[in-house]
Amino acid sequence: MNRPVHKIIKQCRKNDRQAQFDLYHHCFDYLLAICFRYKKQREDAVSLLNDAFLKILLNLDSYDEKQDFFPWISSITVRTAIDEYRREKRYKEQTDLKETDAELEEPHLNPGLFKVVDEMSAEEVKELIYHLPEPERMVFVLFEWEGYQHREIASKLECSERSSKRYLNKAKELLKKELSHKQALKKVI
Numbered sequence: 001m002n003r004p005v006h007k008i009i010k011q012c013r014k015n016d017r018q019a020q021f022d023l024y025h026h027c028f029d030y031l032l033a034i035c036f037r038y039k040k041q042r043e044d045a046v047s048l049l050n051d052a053f054l055k056i057l058l059n060l061d062s063y064d065e066k067q068d069f070f071p072w073i074s075s076i077t078v079r080t081a082i083d084e085y086r087r088e089k090r091y092k093e094q095t096d097l098k099e100t101d102a103e104l105e106e107p108h109l110n111p112g113l114f115k116v117v118d119e120m121s122a123e124e125v126k127e128l129i130y131h132l133p134e135p136e137r138m139v140f141v142l143f144e145w146e147g148y149q150h151r152e153i154a155s156k157l158e159c160s161e162r163s164s165k166r167y168l169n170k171a172k173e174l175l176k177k178e179l180s181h182k183q184a185l186k187k188v189i
Contacts, residue, residue, distance in 0.1 A: 007028065038138070
């Protein structure tokens with residue numbers, strides 16, 4: 001694709017199918033990387049990407065060309081992932097009223113676990129995250145990768161802030177357990 005993105009966008013606004021095709025391919029790798037934060041299987045990630053791209057096309061008239069295009073499409077993609085999560089959610093969060101705030105504090109990693117993480121490839125780290133249960137993975141990705149605060153996550157996922165904190169804590173505990181297991185394996189080997 002030789003045309004600059006702003007010219008492609010201008011043509012997309014006129015419903016030019018070739019321009020839409022060019023824009024899709026121009027953004028594909030960038031959007032797919034975002035979608036893989038939320039979906040483990042390539043087919044699911046591409047499906048999410050396609051849903052997000054449709055929203056991007058439908059909302060191109062609201063895009064301000066003075067702004068950078070990639071953060072704009074990134075936010076649409078993240079919101080699409082959140083919307084899909086809410087749509088597919090099979091249960092309602094339940095908050096244990098006896099839970100104390102101390103139980104919501106982040107788990108502490110021992111220094112040896114940081115070494116294990118440093119020695120892991122990006123794919124190995126992603127694989128650990130993909131094995132988290134869906135609500136824990138969703139909160140972990142939104143909090144740690146996307147930079148959302150618990151108040152924002154709770155609003156987006158339609159749960160309480162306390163539930164968001166619980167899911168993040170549970171995700172970190174599960175990751176800590178897996179990292180400890182990997183550390184023990186390295187000692188044996």
